[in-house]
Each structure stands twice: as structure tokens, then as C-alpha cells.
Amino acid sequence: MGSLTTDTFTEAGLREHLTTEKLGKSLYYFPSLDSTNIVCKELAEKGAPHGALVIADAQTRGRGRLGRTWFSPAGGLWFSLLLRPNEMRVSPTHLTFLAGLALAQACTKNGVNASLRWPNDLFVGAKKAGGILTESKGNGASFDYFILGIGLNVNIDLDAFPKELQEEATSLSIEKKEPISRTQLLAYTLLLLEKLIVGIYPKQGFGPILKLWKKYASFLGTQVRVDTSTESIEGEAVDVTLTGALAVQDIDGIIHEISCGDVRKLW
Numbered sequence: 001m002g003s004l005t006t007d008t009f010t011e012a013g014l015r016e017h018l019t020t021e022k023l024g025k026s027l028y029y030f031p032s033l034d035s036t037n038i039v040c041k042e043l044a045e046k047g048a049p050h051g052a053l054v055i056a057d058a059q060t061r062g063r064g065r066l067g068r069t070w071f072s073p074a075g076g077l078w079f080s081l082l083l084r085p086n087e088m089r090v091s092p093t094h095l096t097f098l099a100g101l102a103l104a105q106a107c108t109k110n111g112v113n114a115s116l117r118w119p120n121d122l123f124v125g126a127k128k129a130g131g132i133l134t135e136s137k138g139n140g141a142s143f144d145y146f147i148l149g150i151g152l153n154v155n156i157d158l159d160a161f162p163k164e165l166q167e168e169a170t171s172l173s174i175e176k177k178e179p180i181s182r183t184q185l186l187a188y189t190l191l192l193l194e195k196l197i198v199g200i201y202p203k204q205g206f207g208p209i210l211k212l213w214k215k216y217a218s219f220l221g222t223q224v225r226v227d228t229s230t231e232s233i234e235g236e237a238v239d240v241t242l243t244g245a246l247a248v249q250d251i252d253g254i255i256h257e258i259s260c261g262d263v264r265k266l267w
């Protein structure tokens with residue numbers, strides 16, 4: 001594997017590569033911070049504009065879904081976007097799908113065969129390589145802002161992962177067997193995401209986006225177990241609905257629509 005020092009972030013380099021109109025125009029780069037989502041939220045409270053991007057080389061308190069921690073050493077792509085609903089009309093649930101699709105397309109373009117697992121995980125083969133944590137202020141009636149946090153294991157060696165993660169996590173560089181430019185990957189992801197947010201979604205709705213998302217969803221048609229906060233459901237993952245729910249058909253043929261949970265493939 002090539003040296004990771006060939007892939008350093010600089011603010012100038014990031015600015016030079018970004019070709020988006022709004023996403024990342026306001027840019028905050030940190031060599032290390034606690035969590036880009038936390039800092040992005042602080043900036044949101046201080047009035048930072050729609051599209052503000054917080055990016056770090058490493059996080060000391062990276063946050064995952066459901067209160068988990070997110071391992072975030074130097075070499076990964078850890079960033080958060082501040083999105084203001086008055087500038088875009090996307091529901092937080094749909095936003096996670098748009099981001100997943102942009103991420104999967106960007107990885108594929110970079111030569112890594114990525115797949116998506118409901119609701120927000122990026123996999124390469126059987127191992128997780130990235131995830132999305134969408135947070136918001138406000139409620140369905142009036143959201144103040146969204147924080148879209150994206151974590152992607154880009155240039156991280158296997159032995160850098162804690163032992164307990166080595167079985168289930170991977171990085172793009174492990175899979176591709178060479179380092180990948182995080183700056184280019186970020187710039188491409190943001191460009192795709194902006195196209196989805198301001199182009200396809202408002203003009204054509206969620207339908208075509210979900211259709212594209214499903215092309216990466218290799219878990220569909222497989223046997224899964226979904227753990228929700230109240231129950232565990234086993235069956236075939238048959239579909240993802242327009243509301244973003246996962247439909248699982250159990251052994252009795254009953255279809256359960258699940259809006260929040262954790263999916264594990266059974267075989």
C-alpha cells in the first residue's frame with residue numbers, strides 16, 4: 001500500500017478542487033477536532049450559511065448512529081455539512097439516502113465497488129467502510145437546520161483499526177490496494193450531492209433517486225435481522241419504500257415496514 005502522506009489535506013487544496021455552487025463554499029478545516037458534527041452545530045448556532053462544510057483529518061470523539069462512537073483516525077474522510085431548509089426542500093430521511101447515493105457513486109467512480117445497506121451504511125463486500133449521521137434542529141413542522149455528517153474510511157490500514165473492528169470494517173485503500181485522494185473524493189461527492197439536492201430531487205422527487213439507490217443495495221433480496229428499539233425482526237429484505245422505510249417479509253409472509261433500526265445480513 002502506498003504512503004498515506006501523499007494524501008494530505010490543505011485548505012487551499014480543498015478550495016481549489018471544489019466545483020460546487022454552495023456546498024463547501026464556506027469551509028472550516030481542522031487537523032483534529034472532537035466531532036465535525038459538533039463543530040458544525042456550533043457554527044450553525046452562530047449563523048453559518050447553508051452549505052458550510054466542516055472537515056477534519058482526525059476526530060477524537062467521532063459520533064456514530066444510535067449513540068455509538070465512530071473510529072476516526074487521520075486518513076479518513078470525516079466531514080459535516082450544514083444544510084438550511086429554507087435553501088433546500090429535502091426531508092431529513094430522504095437526505096440520508098441522497099448522501100448515501102452520492103457517496104456510493106463517488107466510491108465507484110474511484111474504482112471501489114461500494115454497496116449501500118439501509119438506512120445509511122456504505123459497504124465494500126461484507127465490510128463496512130462508511131456511514132452517515134444526519135442530525136437536525138427543530139421538528140417536522142419547522143426545521144431550523146440539518147447537520148449531515150459523513151464518515152468514510154479512505155486511507156486507513158487494517159492494523160490501524162481496533163481489534164474488535166477488524167472483522168467488520170474496511171477502508172477504500174485496503175480494498176483498492178492503493179491510497180485514494182480524499183480531496184478529490186470529497187469534491188466529487190459534494191458535486192454529486194448538490195446535483196441531487198438542487199436538481200433531481202426538487203424536479204423529479206424521491207422516486208428516481210430511490211431507484212438509483214436500490215442499484216447499490218445488494219442487501220435487498222437477502223435474509224436479514226433488523227433490530228429496532230423494541231423488537232427484532234428476521235426475514236427477507238424485500239424493498240425500501242418512498243418514505244425510506246425498510247420492508248421485511250417474515251417467515252409467515254407478513255411484511256413489516258421498519259422506519260428505524262439496524263440491519264444485519266444473516267447469510
Ligand code: BTN
Pocket residue numbers: 034035036037038059061062063064065066068070072077078079080120121130131132133149150151152
Ligand atoms: C454510522 O453510525 O454509521 C454513522 C457514522 C457517521 C460518522 C461521521 S464522521 C463525520 C461526522 N462527524 C461525526 O462525529 N460523525 C459523522
